[in-house]
């Protein structure tokens with residue numbers, strides 16, 4: 001309708017001065033430079049579907065060159081399904097929403113030399129002009145800043161095992177509690193404590209929905225044994241949920257968990273035993289804090305001879321497919 005188009009236009013006016021590639025976003029009177037790819041800002045201004053994508057999965061979640069190939073393929077899948085991809089990262093201190101091929105390549109080759117950037121790290125990386133690969137929490141924050149409501153990734157962080165003692169709880173969970181972006185993922189890995197992760201999300205007031213199932217998926221496997229309170233069966237149902245959340249101004253995010261496609265979850269058992277071994281080695285080597293997730297991911301990849309990586313890639317692509325359809329359905333709903 002004309003009203004929603006006007007709203008979109010107003011929203012776009014927040015992104016002052018769209019130049020060829022970059023826009024400036026004005027935040028409470030002070031200016032912070034955020035580079036929004038022209039394709040992304042154009043789509044946003046017209047109310048067209050956009051899907052945000054994170055970048056820690058590229059730098060720390062997968063080895064080169066599979067990380068670059070996957071990042072490109074994920075962007076293609078989003079496009080083929082009618083949405084504009086917006087990979088988010090911080091390059092030379094500038095938050096970027098939508099990366100060029102060169103920028104994507106730069107990030108993929110930087111790998112772990114890029115700083116893993118969660119919410120707490122954003123100001124530091126910007127202040128020192130660094131290169132930051134954004135985790136789910138930082139990506140949500142930047143996506144929300146430019147009004148992108150849908151974000152696709154592989155898996156989110158959670159409550160770590162023994163988290164009740166270490167207090168290692170991913171800031172992804174608190175971000176979901178404070179930022180109204182829908183995150184489409186394949187659940188959380190069993191390197192984490194899944195029941196406590198769900199308890200924590202409930203405390204944070206986050207709606208956790210499972211796609212075509214009643215159970216929360218466990219990333220490499222379809223089931224975790226944990227039931228969710230909300231089930232969605234179509235992209236349209238996801239869109240209605242996201243729209244209701246926005247209209248209610250709840251301010252919280254939504255987690256939409258999509259199980260790994262069955263044909264890729266077959267290696268589940270091998271992965272489960274690799275996870276046990278990786279957890280043991282992490283403990284023995286005293287790996288803690290934000291180094292733990294990348295360590296475990298790399299170890300599991302190594303121990304499964306790459307089959308966990310193949311499963312990881314397959315589920316991210318599936319999430320991109322569904323995420324694009326959700327973004328399209330949401331844009332239609334708001335027309």
Ligand code: PSU
Nearest residue numbers: 056057061135136155157170171290293
């Ligand atoms: N889980 C994965 N792959 C990933 C991550 C998690 O299967 O790449 C990354 C995401 O960027 C997520 C972050 O936001 O790890 C969580 O890190 P931490 O546990 O330190 O909060």
Ligand code: MN
Nearest residue numbers: 168170289290
């Ligand atoms: Mn942590």
